[in-house]
Amino acid sequence: MGAKELMDLPVSERAFQLLRGKILRCEYAPGIKLKIDTLQRDLGVSSSPLREALSRLVVEGLVVSDERRGFSAAPVSVKDLHDVTRLRLMLDCEALAESIEHGDDQWEANIVTAFHWLSRIEGRHGEGPLTLDADWTARHKDFHMALLAGCTSGKLMKLSSALFDQSERYRRLSIRHRVEPRHKAAEHGQMMEVVLSRNKAEAVALLHDHIFRTAENVAAVLGKPSSADLIPRGDSR
Structure with missing residues (x-):
């Protein structure tokens, strides 16, 4: 998906696609913590759509959630x-x-x-x-x-x-x-x-x-x- 198509998406879907792409391309390495403030800076998206995107990616198995550690890119093995x-x-x-x-x-x-x-x-x-x-x-x-x-x-x-x-x-x-x-x-x-x-x-x-x-x-x-x-x-x- 090109940059123009991404910008035309609703902000929640854009956050999901951007974050998903970075995880799949290993730009966010397996096991790395996904801090909301860092993601906001990297992706230019506010915290609410980012949290929604992270929750969707948990369902896909690309992100894991822990009550104490927060969100992380899914590990590999x-x-x-x-x-x-x-x-x-x-x-x-x-x-x-x-x-x-x-x-x-x-x-x-x-x-x-x-x-x-x-x-x-x-x-x-x-x-x-x-x-x-x-x-x-x-x-x-x-x-x-x-x-x-x-x-x-x-x-x-x-x-x-x-x-x-x-x-x-x-x-x-x-x-x-x-x-x-x-x-x-x-x-x-x-x-x-x-x-x-x-x-x-x-x-x-x-x-x-x-x-x-x-x-x-x-x-x-x-x-x-x-x-x-x-x-x-x-x-x-």
């Missing part, structure tokens, strides 16, 4: 990553299977369009750090959600979107410490071709492997003793 991944594998694979069964011509066209925009960004950046590029991140999610959009359950889609965002936070934490590059463009292209061919079993297997491999890469970084510097400590200042 290998255990939580495995939990998020397990749910994604269950829900996204089911949504994809249903999409292949029920998706229409418009669903197919939207997948091709989403892949086109994702590929354009990848081509523009060449071998650059795509996985930390904001445009790539947005187009990456658009592509994944386009694959699932033929699913008839709105609640399942909402859960899949929220879980994708939680996975994205973990991926961003780990990416700077990854040793071997991941050629996701080829994986996305293969998934698109198989999905459009309506090969349900192969498509679900590819998506399962894609999600699982990402989680394995992140867990490998989080589990290393040297990865402690992934998670800065202290207050949000």
Whole structure:
């Protein structure tokens, strides 16, 4: 969402989107205290909409609340990553299977369009750090959600979107410490071709492997003793 779109939102929704974005991008590190006065200064929003935004983010699992310590960005752990991944594998694979069964011509066209925009960004950046590029991140999610959009359950889609965002936070934490590059463009292209061919079993297997491999890469970084510097400590200042 661009700056103009954010400014056009009601102040409570703008506070929510700004704060949520900073947490997902790890600009507010996992575990860091989210002080109201600091957030007011950072986001240019008054305390009332900020408290509402924090409460909404508690429900999403991106913020935790403690009677004594107040609000903090949700911590990260290998255990939580495995939990998020397990749910994604269950829900996204089911949504994809249903999409292949029920998706229409418009669903197919939207997948091709989403892949086109994702590929354009990848081509523009060449071998650059795509996985930390904001445009790539947005187009990456658009592509994944386009694959699932033929699913008839709105609640399942909402859960899949929220879980994708939680996975994205973990991926961003780990990416700077990854040793071997991941050629996701080829994986996305293969998934698109198989999905459009309506090969349900192969498509679900590819998506399962894609999600699982990402989680394995992140867990490998989080589990290393040297990865402690992934998670800065202290207050949000």
